[in-house]
Amino acid sequence: MKKILAVSVALLATAPTFAEELVVYSSRADNLLRPVAAAYQKKTGVTIKLVNDKAGPLMEKLKAEGSNSPADVFITVDGGNLWQAVQMGLLRPINSSTLKANIPANLRDPQNHWFGLSVRARTIFYNTAKVKPSELSSYANLADPKWKGRLCLRTSNNVYNQSLVGVMLANQGQQKTAQVVKGWVNNLAVAPFPDDTAMLKAIGSGRCDVGIANTYYYGRLMDKEPNLPIGIFFADQQGKGTHVNVSGAGVTKHTKKAAQAQKFIEWLSGSEAQNLFADLNHEYPANPKISPDPKVAKWGKFKQDVINVSVAGSNQKKAVMLMKQAGYQ
Numbered sequence: 060m061k062k063i064l065a066v067s068v069a070l071l072a073t074a075p076t077f078a079e080e081l082v083v084y085s086s087r088a089d090n091l092l093r094p095v096a097a098a099y100q101k102k103t104g105v106t107i108k109l110v111n112d113k114a115g116p117l118m119e120k121l122k123a124e125g126s127n128s129p130a131d132v133f134i135t136v137d138g139g140n141l142w143q144a145v146q147m148g149l150l151r152p153i154n155s156s157t158l159k160a161n162i163p164a165n166l167r168d169p170q171n172h173w174f175g176l177s178v179r180a181r182t183i184f185y186n187t188a189k190v191k192p193s194e195l196s197s198y199a200n201l202a203d204p205k206w207k208g209r210l211c212l213r214t215s216n217n218v219y220n221q222s223l224v225g226v227m228l229a230n231q232g233q234q235k236t237a238q239v240v241k242g243w244v245n246n247l248a249v250a251p252f253p254d255d256t257a258m259l260k261a262i263g264s265g266r267c268d269v270g271i272a273n274t275y276y277y278g279r280l281m282d283k284e285p286n287l288p289i290g291i292f293f294a295d296q297q298g299k300g301t302h303v304n305v306s307g308a309g310v311t312k313h314t315k316k317a318a319q320a321q322k323f324i325e326w327l328s329g330s331e332a333q334n335l336f337a338d339l340n341h342e343y344p345a346n347p348k349i350s351p352d353p354k355v356a357k358w359g360k361f362k363q364d365v366i367n368v369s370v371a372g373s374n375q376k377k378a379v380m381l382m383k384q385a386g387y388q
């Protein structure tokens with residue numbers, strides 16, 4: 060009797076470790092990731108525990124926790140943030156033929172620390188009553204004096220604009236980029252907005268004629284207010300292509316479950332998960348074999364700038380400096 064009791068106590072003590080669990084630190088909105096986590100759990104029995112916060116605080120948390128961190132996977136948005144996570148030593152390289160086959164080279168870290176999972180374009184939006192698409196062409200064109208008092212932008216302290224300017228620096232050099240950003244500042248209709256949605260609404264109300272935002276904010280807004288007179292225009296189609304960025308994932312440096320963490324990210328890159336991951340946020344699947352949601356596809360096909368997204372990170376400091384010097388708030 061004593062023996063049996065000892066055995067069952069031992070079983071009870073070890074029982075919780077049988078349930079497989081992955082801890083995911085994520086700056087992607089909870090409502091966008093929860094259905095994906097649920098689908099993975101249903102398929103594999105692995106529980107995904109989501110810890111949500113903004114990218115900066117999550118990276119600081121990972122760094123502070125070091126080898127004691129419970130996190131196995133890190134998910135965030137923007138190549139600028141993902142690049143930062145690598146610089147901080149928070150991720151480990153993933154050697155996966157599945158991920159290399161599923162995710163194009165420009166949408167992943169050249170050293171394989173992270174892989175893009177969904178794609179957003181940062182492009183031009185315009186008031187359809189006041190602007191004809193034939194008047195639009197490139198990001199640089201928005202610096203032309205014809206847009207004086209008509210352009211709206213989000214603030215420069217946001218990583219999306221830092222990434223856009225970082226990529227412009229790589230493509231066009233310091234002098235030309237500085238000229239363009241100064242031109243933008245000169246053309247502003249009102250002070251920069253704290254977020255893309257507020258900026259888009261200002262275009263819809265006619266307060267601004269043109270602006271730059273991420274495609275999914277447009278998708279969300281038009282879902283709610285389909286009659287707003289806002290059009291989408293894919294920038295730089297005669298040049299390098301429209302600036303795209305990603306949300307992406309990596310395996311944490313100190314995970315004790317690297318193989319399982321990798322499996323989860325591989326699954327996210329495949330046919331079962333890509334639409335689930337992208338569609339809820341009006342994004343493009345990063346895996347080119349997967350078609351975007353019809354709502355997103357109806358915006359039209361466009362040429363992407365295929366420069367590696369990590370350039371957004373490596374040029375970030377220079378971009379921030381340049382925007383500051385241009386008086387871009």
Ligand code: FE
Binds near residue numbers: 136273
């Ligand atoms: Fe966003």
